[in-house]
Amino acid sequence: MSDIARELNLNPSEELDLLTKWLGRESTEHVRRIRSVHVANPALGLQLVWERLEESYGSPEVIERALFVRLENFPKFSNKDPQKLRELGDLLTELNSAKSEGYLPGLSYLDTTRGVNPIVEKLPYSLQEKWLAKGSQYKEQHYVSFPPFAYFTDFICGEARRRNDPSFSLTPTPSKTSIQYPKYEQPERAMRNVKRHISTHKTDVDVNRWTSQSDCSSFKPDDIGKQCPIHQKPHPLKKCRGFRSKPLEERKAFLKENGICFKCCSSTTHLAKNCKVALKCSECDSEDHVAALHPGPPPWGTENKNSPSQYGGEGEGPGSAVTSRCTEVCSRGQSFRSCSKICLVKVYPKAHPDRATNVYILLDDQSNRSLARSEFFDLFQIKGSHSPYTLRTCAGVTETSGRRATGFIAESLDGKMNVMLPTLIECNHMPDNRSEIPTPEVAQHHGHLKSIAHMIPCLDPDAQILVLLGRDVLQVHKVREQRNGPHSAPYAQRLDLGWVVVGNVCLGSAHKPTTVATYRTSVLENGRPSLLTPCPNQLQVKERFSSKIQNATSLRSVRHDSSVFDDCNLGNTIFQSTKDDDQISSSTAPKQSGTSTQ
Incomplete structure (x- = not known):
């Protein structure tokens, strides 16, 4: 502020006025007390004011204390509050x-x-x-x-950036068939063994939302095994x-x-560790839980023609249930999954193995050069200049430029x-489909791949597909061992x-493809592939010429050779120009009864 005062040519009294007006309450009291002592000498008072402010608020100990207080007062947060992670x-x-x-110097304590x-305990x-x-x-x-x-610090900032990325923010969309749990009150643990009857007025139940004015406290301890506390059925x-039908975590939370009881799901008078009910899961034959707590999707179809309000979600409607085994590998709601040659490796500069980073490498023997995305160059801070090159794909030929990375x-x-990797050329036209990365779950569900x-390696959420290795490094494409199975x-x-x-x-094979991982989607009339859909109302005219004039660039450029016109029929020469077009000619008619007309 003193520099600004000098630029404005302020005298000591004016500068003291500004400090008194714009400083905080505590610091302003310091200024007023010192100024009242040195009324006759504002310059000395201003000097003492700055010394007092530096001593009170600018010393390293004060700054360190303020920073540590902010760090200690930062609240603990959960995964549902990514904004707090960004603030941290x-x-x-x-x-x-x-x-x-x-x-x-006191901040060096943070390196221990x-x-x-x-700080980690707040995460x-x-x-x-x-x-x-x-x-x-x-380490x-x-x-x-x-x-x-x-x-x-880099770890926390990186996680905050990923968790606050709007591209991956999941906003739940309400659905007409969505089911939510009622927010029942937690009964006191000490009162669970007390058997008492509580009468409530009968109210309607909204099955789709699982909400009601009555709660589980209106049931006797044994009523849970007879009447559903959700649908009142x-x-x-x-x-x-x-x-x-709900996820396992939501069922446990309910x-x-x-x-x-987590074991029998039929009583509130005991806990799972004290449950003596003999049970068996009908889906996996486990004796530790009932079928209602079996992990994974239910064995029946998700759609039911019967109205849930009519049967409370329990009616047996017509039609057979459909079970899709594809969800075990592809996950529910996704299209079919196909894996390709993608490996998780460590990549580092030759002289700096300590900078090794896990990245996914795509092996493509149809490419004659090795490529890398721009993120790869930014990750290893490779500047360099952009050199032009030609990229030929199914979509055509592209002239572009990029950096080079070696070593x-x-x-x-x-x-x-x-x-040792060859020279990597910067290119962002590489495929980047993470669903094609092989995982242990994929091999586990196929008998000939279980071994x-x-x-x-398991899927690494932090590693990205950054490198494509082509035929310029043949060693990585050679097969050392193979596991085959049935034809499909x-x-x-x-x-x-x-x-x-x-x-x-x-x-x-219960999924339908929703996307096609290829650049070539349609072929135009001229034979060139295109990502765009051709116009269906296209009108194309093709001309056919005789063998002697087929190479002419236009009809008017054909030489006026009579031999050519003799070989051409009327359909091909009706619009042909000749040197006699402007001359007056005689009309000709076929001969009739031996007479002619001129």
Whole structure:
């Protein structure tokens, strides 16, 4: 502020007036007290004011204390509040910036486990587990006692950026057939064993929303096994189809909120550890839970022609149930899944193995050069200049440009094999379909691939498909071992960089394709492929010429050769121009009865 005062040519009295007006309440009191003592000498008073402000608010100890207080007062949050994670990332960035400037020596405390662990305790459990894996990996790779605070800050900021990405924000859309659990009050644990009757007025039930003015407290302890507390219908909760159709976590949450036994789902008088009911799951023959708590989707179809309001969601409507085994691999609601040659590897510059990063590599022997996305160049901070090149795909020929990257090594996850990569050309036209990445679940559901399921890495949510290796590095395409099956089943290959699975991995082929992973979708009349749909109202005229004038560029460019016109019929020469077109000619008529007309 003193620099601004000098630029405005303010005298000490005017500068003191500004400080008194715009400072906070506590700092303003400092200014007033010092100014009242040095009324006759404003310059000295101004100097003492700045010294007092620097001592009270600008010393390293005061700044460190203020930053640590903000960090300690930051609340703990859950996965449902990604905005809090972004605010924490901003605070940690501020701390890391102040720490890197060196004038706050007390912030070096953040480089220790005592400084970071209190921050980690504020994170959701999933992020705590993820940081445990990331921090341990950093210690093993860099041989340090604990990851630096800057690495932890980058981890939090990266997670905040991903979880606040609007492209992946899931906003639940209400549906007419959606079912929600009623917010029943949690009965007191001490009162669960007390048998008492509570009478309530009978009210209507909205089956679609599972809401009612009555709650589970209106039931006797034994009524849960006879009458459904959700639909108020005479069927037990353990046989309620609406309850069974919900995800397992929501079913458990409902039982916990209402104090119902997790094992038999039929009583509120005991807990699962004290349940002595002999039971057996009808879906997996397990003796630890009933069918109502079996994980996974229900065995019946999701659509029912009977109105749920008529039967409370329990009616047996006409039609047979359909079970799709494809959901075990493809997940519910997705199209059929097909895997390709994609490997998870470690990539790092040759001189810096400590910068190794997990990325997915696409192996394509139809490409004559190896490519990399722009994110790869940004990840390893490769600047360079853009050089032009020609890209030829099914969609046509494209003139573009990009950076080049050399000197990188791809290493298998087990560390047994590493390959020197060729020059990588920057290109963002690579396929980027993560559903094509092979996973252990894919191999586990096919009998001839079960033996290699443990050798396929699990899906890494942080790794991206950034590199495509073509024929300029043949070593990675050579098959060292193979697993075959039936003609229509997928097959597996062991390459130098790991196992891959190729082919359609659906179990029941119950999905219809919604997208086509190819650039060539239609062919125009001129034979050129195009991503656009051709116009259906197109009118095309084709001309046919005799063999002697077929190579002419236009009808008017044909030489006036009489021999040519002798060979052409009237249909091809009716619009032909000749040198006698402007001359007057005699009319000709066929001869009749030996007379002619001229």
